[in-house]
Amino acid sequence: MKGRKIYFPRADKAWEETNDIRVNGYLNVLRFTKSTYHETAVSIALGGEIPYLKKNQFKRTRISPEKNLAYACGLYYEEYMFDSETEFIQNVIKNLKMRIVLVILYKNDANLGTEPVPVVCCGYDYDEDAFIIIDVQDGTTKNMNVEECSLFEGQNKLLMLNVPGMVNMKELEENYVISIATKLFIRRFFSFINAQVGDFCGISLFKYCLERGLKPIEIPGFQEHAKWQLQWLSYVMEYGNRIGSKELSLIQYIQQLYQAIGNDEYKKWLEVCLNEYNTNNR
Structure with a gap:
């Protein structure tokens, strides 16, 4: 049995408490690359909401917040969508094994609100068939089953914000x-x-x-x-x-x-x- 394997053992050490849990995962990734951006700067970079009325129904959205963040901070943006849960899990594990960049997944948890919450995935528990994530509320490592992942139009989403040079981030002002x-x-x-x-x-x-x-x-x-x-x-x-x-x-x-x-x-x-x-x- 492979057991519980953490591919990024320093990831939880980079965790930092945030006022907004939906910023936490992104800030965690940036801190891991030695970034010094403040939480408020990351919140701004994710963008404001755009209200709209569609067929007489009010909706609110942040348009592509992760792309906004990558664009503003000069990061490489990699997004993959999967219809198959098996392929989704295999690709998460593949990218973790490469140990190039932390993987961001999206957690569906009623206790955290109605919107998908981005979380850092740093490993995989092969015995439990579960992702090992960093809890956005306390920074501890916890298991998350694939069923707990948020779906985007029926698909699972895998995101990576890659740093040019693949090591420490050379920050833009x-x-x-x-x-x-x-x-x-x-x-x-x-x-x-x-x-x-x-x-x-x-x-x-x-x-x-x-x-x-x-x-x-x-x-x-x-x-x-x-x-x-x-x-x-x-x-x-x-x-x-x-x-x-x-x-x-x-x-x-x-x-x-x-x-x-x-x-x-x-x-x-x-x-x-x-x-x-x-x-x-x-």
């Missing part, structure tokens, strides 16, 4: 990471600015509310999104002196817009946001 992530969010938030019919996304959702005499808070689910978004925007504001003046102004106005979703003030801030964006993009 944190200022640069924050600036890139902020510009990307703004571009996406305003990308559907002129939507007229069908789906409404980002700023066009606020325009949709204005045209129909609605307050955004009246849309079921929007208040929860706004609470999360305001937290993310506050992180960006902590780094306000590290981003461009144009981006800072827009982030401040978007923050004011979200703070006013329950009253008619949002109309004023919507106009300010649109005017500022149009001025900056002439």
Whole structure:
């Protein structure tokens, strides 16, 4: 019997407690490569949420957060999706045995919330047929069966954020990471600015509310999104002196817009946001 095999014995030593458990796995990987990025910087790099209305149903999403992180931090992005659980397990083990980069899997746990939680996989328990992961809450190694992995449209997901040079991370300036992530969010938030019919996304959702005499808070689910978004925007504001003046102004106005979703003030801030964006993009 092969027993319990940990291929990255130092991985749990790199664990660090985070305020947001959905950031923990990513930060764990970065710490393993000697990265010094702060948790808030990683949260910003993962991107803000984009609200949208699809067939009259409100949805909220971070668009490709792992790709955002890789893009902002200069990491190689490797993602693999599997229909077969057997192939999924075999590929996780294969990459662990190569000992090049930590593997990120996604845990489905009602105690951790409704969204998939990224976790670091550092080994495999051959006796129990289970992945060995680093618990996002306490940094200990625990087993996770394949049935506990989150499915993405019916498929299992394996992610690796690879460091150029394969050893320690040569970091980009944190200022640069924050600036890139902020510009990307703004571009996406305003990308559907002129939507007229069908789906409404980002700023066009606020325009949709204005045209129909609605307050955004009246849309079921929007208040929860706004609470999360305001937290993310506050992180960006902590780094306000590290981003461009144009981006800072827009982030401040978007923050004011979200703070006013329950009253008619949002109309004023919507106009300010649109005017500022149009001025900056002439």
